[in-house]
Amino acid sequence: MLEAIVLVLGGIGAGALSTMAGMGGGVLLVVTMSLALGPHAALATTAPALLAGNLHRTWLYRHAVDRGVALTFLIGALPGALVGGLVSARMPDTAIEVLLVIVTAFALARAAGKLEWKPSARAYLPFAFGAGMVAAGSGAGILVSPILVAGGLAGEALIATSSVVAATMHVGRIAGYGVAGLFGGAALVVSLLLGGGILAGNVLGGRVRARIGEAWCMRLTHLVLVVSLIAAVIGIAR
Incomplete structure (x- = not known):
C-alpha cells in the first residue's frame, strides 16, 4: 500500500510539473524510477503512464x-521513437543512465536560460526523428522544446x-519496447498507478x-531538474 501511494504521489508531481512549466515531469519520473527499478524497467513502466498524461x-x-x-513534428518523431525503443532495449544500463544525465543537464540548461540553441523550422523532420530516438532511450522528450520554441510557440x-508530440513519441517507444519484450504484468500495474497520479x-498543475504565474513555475522547474540531475548522477555512481 505504501508503495502504491508513493507511485501515485510521484505521478501527481510529474503531471503537475509538466503542466505548469511545459517540461521536466518526464525527466523527474524516469530518473527516480530508474533509481528504484533500474533504467530498463523505468523506461517500460513510465511509458504508458506518460502517454496517458500527455x-x-x-x-x-x-x-x-x-x-x-x-x-x-510527429511525422518524424513517431518512427524515431519506434527505432529508439528497439535500440534502447539492447543498450547497457550504464549507457541509459549516462543518457539520462545528459538529457537532464540539457533540460536544466534550457530552463535556466544558459542554452539558447534554437534550430530552424526547416529542421523539424530530421530533428524530430532524432528527438524521438533520444526520448525512447531516456524516457523524456525534453529535446522537443527547443524546436517548438524556435517555431514561435509559448505558454x-x-x-x-509539446503534449501532442510527446504522446506520439510514447506510442512509438511503447511499440518498440513491446517488440523487444520489456513489458510485463508488474510493469503495467506500476504504470497504471503512475498514470492515475x-x-x-x-x-492540479493547471x-x-x-x-x-510563469515566473514561479519556472523556478520550480529549475529546482526539480537540479534534483533530477543529482539523482541521475547517483544512478551512474551506484
Whole structure:
C-alpha cells in the first residue's frame, strides 16, 4: 500500500510539473524510477503512464494546439521513437543512465536560460526523428522544446503542442519496447498507478499555474531538474 501511494504521489508531481512549466515531469519520473527499478524497467513502466498524461494534457489544452507544427513534428518523431525503443532495449544500463544525465543537464540548461540553441523550422523532420530516438532511450522528450520554441510557440500553445508530440513519441517507444519484450504484468500495474497520479497532477498543475504565474513555475522547474540531475548522477555512481 505504501508503495502504491508513493507511485501515485510521484505521478501527481510529474503531471503537475509538466503542466505548469511545459517540461521536466518526464525527466523527474524516469530518473527516480530508474533509481528504484533500474533504467530498463523505468523506461517500460513510465511509458504508458506518460502517454496517458500527455493525452490528457492535450485534451485540457486542445484549444491551443498548433496543428500544423504538431503534424509536421510527429511525422518524424513517431518512427524515431519506434527505432529508439528497439535500440534502447539492447543498450547497457550504464549507457541509459549516462543518457539520462545528459538529457537532464540539457533540460536544466534550457530552463535556466544558459542554452539558447534554437534550430530552424526547416529542421523539424530530421530533428524530430532524432528527438524521438533520444526520448525512447531516456524516457523524456525534453529535446522537443527547443524546436517548438524556435517555431514561435509559448505558454499554453507550447504546453499543448509539446503534449501532442510527446504522446506520439510514447506510442512509438511503447511499440518498440513491446517488440523487444520489456513489458510485463508488474510493469503495467506500476504504470497504471503512475498514470492515475499524472492525470490528477495535470489538473492540479493547471490550477496552480493560473495562480502563481510563469515566473514561479519556472523556478520550480529549475529546482526539480537540479534534483533530477543529482539523482541521475547517483544512478551512474551506484
